[in-house]
Amino acid sequence: MNPCTLVESVFPGREICIVPDERLHSPHGEIMTRNGSGYAVSRCGMILAILVNGDVEYHYPDDVDAISLKSFQLVVDTAIANLPAEKAGTYNTEDREPKGLQFEAKPTFPVDALGEILGGAAAEIAAAVQVPVELAAQSVLGVASFAAQRVTNIRHPVLQTEIPLSLFLLSVAQSGDRKSACDKQAARAVKEHSRALFEVYQQEHQEYLRRKAEGGAELIAPREANLIIREPTLEGLQKSFENGQPSQAIFNDEAGSFFGGHAMKPENAAKTICGLSEFWDGQDIVRTRASDRILLTNRRLAVHLLTQPVIAETLLKDPLLQQQGIFARFLVCHIDSIAGSRFIDRNLPPVPHTARDRLHKEVHRLLNSQWEADFTGGVVLPCMELEPHAVEAWDLLYNESEKEQAPGGAFEIIGPFVSKVAEQALRIATILAVFEDSPAVSVDAMLRATRLANFYLNTTLRLAQEQEAEPLELRAQQFIEWLAMKRGGRATIEEIDKYSPRPLKLRRDRRHIRNVMQIYCESKLLRQVGTDGRGQPNQWEVFDAAT
Incomplete structure (x- = not known):
């Protein structure tokens, strides 16, 4: 298996220089996201991970060591989980260009x-x-x-x-x-x-x-x-x-x-x-x-x-x-x-x-x-110690979180929390080791703790973004998420009037609902997809929902 050839076949366009260091790399210098593209190569140069549209595939020879494979997979999976999510599209009414709601997607707790x-x-x-x-x-x-x-x-x-x-x-x-x-x-x-x-x-x-x-x-x-x-x-x-x-x-x-x-x-x-x-x-x-x-x-x-x-x-x-x-x-x-x-x-x-x-x-x-x-x-x-590979995994978390709290970084607005997240992961990993009766913190425990720390990072980021948001923007985000999660991305005026979350205060009258939906449509968050017998709007769907 030639990693350079395989990566270039998946990401054509220019020559790619492979560096075997287990870090995730963008194929052509793009900003990487969890749902984007990237690749990583193990230090031995024998195992290749390719991320395409959020899905990761591993390529390796049949005789590769199983322990090394598992360790590399854990490192890559954790690194992917630490990438920022892509932002949902919105619309700026002044320049008519998509700008993106600045809300981190709600993370899923990694109970496993x-x-x-x-x-x-x-x-x-x-x-x-x-x-x-x-x-x-x-x-x-x-x-x-x-x-x-x-x-x-x-x-x-x-x-x-x-x-x-x-x-x-x-x-x-x-x-x-x-x-x-x-x-x-x-x-x-x-x-x-x-x-x-x-x-x-x-x-x-x-x-x-x-x-x-x-x-x-x-x-x-x-x-x-x-x-x-x-x-x-x-x-x-x-x-x-x-x-x-x-x-x-x-x-x-x-x-x-x-x-x-x-x-x-x-x-x-x-x-x-x-x-x-x-x-x-x-x-x-x-x-x-x-x-x-x-x-x-x-x-x-x-x-x-x-x-x-x-x-x-x-x-x-x-x-x-x-x-x-x-x-x-x-x-x-x-x-x-x-x-x-x-x-x-x-x-x-x-x-x-x-x-x-x-x-x-x-x-x-x-x-x-x-x-x-x-x-x-x-x-x-x-005092418990980290195994050598666990130290390497912890270093990766520390360095990535430190980089992203710099001005312009993904975690800039939650700097105080980010400065402690590596230590939080240390504590969590050791708790896992204690309950698994392990004499030291393994790389597996450290990587699982990193996934948990990433959950709390993204949750804290989301809360901070909500605190900074304007009330209209926050209500819009909450409505879009309710529509996507609870109604399959589409709802009628009757459903909004009956089932929408009470804090959004949409259950007043149909005129109020239509006014709010009009604002969301103008912002390209929703599109109107239905009218009643009098030609009044009565059904909407999320802007990027499948037609």
């Missing part, structure tokens, strides 16, 4: 990248509770982070510092979308472990009080059993870590109560944000007051907050939250509602518990593992 244990549990929870799989995956990933963060750290491939496995997750879903039921399914083992700890604590506390009453002046009070906190103040969180377990979590399925509570009042918000950032970073927590001085080392905090879109929109626009960089540490997932399709069908077999049981077993194993305490009661943890 979570692996057999975590991904299997997420899929099973989604089926049992009848929720989108990304909501179940967020809950599973939050629990997995909490269980893994007290087992090991991960060594940074460049700085050689020890990084905690704590994740901060934010899930945005409508009220009634079964956030609580989903979180309850995922966190069953955590709650069981918490109850068992509390029973032990009660016994130890009673014994402590008895011995203290008998004159035991040098006794040390037993550690409190708190594992899950819902609405802490910063001081309350610090006290909980001082007196309780060194690894804790904030799991709150109504995060509006957290962000609207005492901790986030104007006089407390800045210090709460800084405190949470320090916990994410794994820093020592120091508080010095005349009557209260504490030092907390090696504490770990995982966070999963679930909230409604109207609250999330307010939070994402809050200048203090943006300036302090707290949301750069959150992995955000926006879940589309499937309300109206969650029917009970007794003819279908019940959803099995196999994957959920395996998840709970692994979480129990990790939570019951022994830990060594340091001089402040924190966890002294081993």
Whole structure:
């Protein structure tokens, strides 16, 4: 197989110089997109990947090494997933030229990248509770982070510092979308472990009080059993870590109560944000007051907050939250509602518990593992390393994300998040390795973590674009996506009046609908395809839909 000859036959026009380095190359210098064209050649020069219109084909001799083939395929597939999506066409009414709505396409959560244990549990929870799989995956990933963060750290491939496995997750879903039921399914083992700890604590506390009453002046009070906190103040969180377990979590399925509570009042918000950032970073927590001085080392905090879109929109626009960089540490997932399709069908077999049981077993194993305490009661943890090929995969993610946050880059407007995405991928990859009982982070785990990081990158980019958009442009994008996803790209005025999303405020009267549709047609987002008996427009389709 001659890679040069094969690439030139697929992309004719000029001579192409093949570089065997596993990177994706554009055949003739065009801007590459996920749905475009490109090629990559393995370092050995024996395996060729060709991307044509979004589909990738691999060419290699029969005697190629299977392990090398799989590794190359994972690198290429991940690199393709990291490419920007092509923008949908729109229309500028001043110069009459297509310009493109600047919205990243809504990404699909790569649940298979979570692996057999975590991904299997997420899929099973989604089926049992009848929720989108990304909501179940967020809950599973939050629990997995909490269980893994007290087992090991991960060594940074460049700085050689020890990084905690704590994740901060934010899930945005409508009220009634079964956030609580989903979180309850995922966190069953955590709650069981918490109850068992509390029973032990009660016994130890009673014994402590008895011995203290008998004159035991040098006794040390037993550690409190708190594992899950819902609405802490910063001081309350610090006290909980001082007196309780060194690894804790904030799991709150109504995060509006957290962000609207005492901790986030104007006089407390800045210090709460800084405190949470320090916990994410794994820093020592120091508080010095005349009557209260504490030092907390090696504490770990995982966070999963679930909230409604109207609250999330307010939070994402809050200048203090943006300036302090707290949301750069959150992995955000926006879940589309499937309300109206969650029917009970007794003819279908019940959803099995196999994957959920395996998840709970692994979480129990990790939570019951022994830990060594340091001089402040924190966890002294081993540090996991990346395998050599995993380091190469991580370097690729880091360099690509660094390049794209430069002025004019694809991720310029989400620079604070992009600057942390490589570290987020490190944490995710190590969590996957912990649940797969691996002694080191493999290239497979790193590449799957890269796919997950790419999902969060594109979600965050999409949210940032929505924040920058004009209201009319945002409503137009939301309507076009509803039309494409829910109505097959075409709808009548009756369907728009009855089924269009309420936030778009189209369900007023037929005249209002026609006026809005006229604006969209003039912008070349829609075209009119039908009229009623009086010649009035009554049906439209997406502009690029098949005629």
